[in-house]
Amino acid sequence: MAVTTTAQVAPFPKSGHDHARCRDWMIKRAESLCLDQGLRFTPQRREVLEILSTAHQCLGAYDILERMGHRDRRPPPAAVYRSLDFLMELNLVHRMTSRNAFFACTRAEHAAPIQFWICRHCGVVGESESTLITDEVARLAGELAFRPETINVEIEGACQTCRTP
Amino acid sequence: MAVTTTAQVAPFPKSGHDHARCRDWMIKRAESLCLDQGLRFTPQRREVLEILSTAHQCLGAYDILERMGHRDRRPPPAAVYRSLDFLMELNLVHRMTSRNAFFACTRAEHAAPIQFWICRHCGVVGESESTLITDEVARLAGELAFRPETINVEIEGACQTCRTP
DNA sequence: CAAGAAATTGATATAATATATCGTTCGGTA
């Protein structure tokens, strides 16, 4: 019998994973989203998304900054934060609060709030989408008479590649 | 029939809640823990725990700092962080990563990792302990071949008192 | 008790992360 699960798991990138393809896919998605919503996908915003989606890790704002422009003509910190805010608004980028870092979301859409898995060793980020967890949060919220606005589930540990067998 | 639940919920403090009593209880618990483990519950560490457990909210490190000592004779930032590290090691204090803030844990012991509920308006913090959630995280970890080390579940929103009815 | 070791604290500096403000430029539109 098949294993039933409430979660759709977005696996971590495989070792042969092609970051360039992944990046192109993200860019296309961003372009289409912006077109639909009448928003501007400027070169700066594009550059931030390219950097994040190529890295396939979470990066600090200043890590992103270092990779922007060339040695000369580097934008100020606020520019990165502005682009990150824009991309987060579109759910293309998420913030990893436990690290003050950011990463490109690899899921096309979020049917529900998701869970983030981050490897302490290589920094790679995976995502899962467990309705069981979100349902339980909703139930608990009822008990507590609490109205949830953002749900943040971050699991840090060792990914398959990095944990010693 | 009784409602069955997998979660033991530590409710938010009631409106008539006596912070002083709560604080005294926390201090006693800290004293007893330190005695057992041969650790030193110094005046500085005590002061940090008193401030946090009286507030019953999460506070930033520098908020705590402002309430320490008197106007003169205020310790340097590192002192607060050292005390916080000590208290977190004992699970008496937790860090709210989404806010870079700290709060005193009101639960006697954690049988399992817990969930934090924080009100955006008044900053009050509640805790729940849902084994359903932690079990599901464990199951997902298996699917992902991921070894979890820390699990961080933070729900931000509006508490019963603050949400407009 | 004295001397040495270890833990804690104080003092100073600085790193890392994030935001505020305001003038300029860019893109679209009347």
Added chain:
DNA sequence: TACCGAACGATATATTATATCAATTTCTTG
């Protein structure tokens, strides 16, 4: 072209956190 609003650049500063090393306190042992 002239205007308007969004985006960006430039500058300054706020907020959060850590590094380093000396001084002090506490504990342990002789």
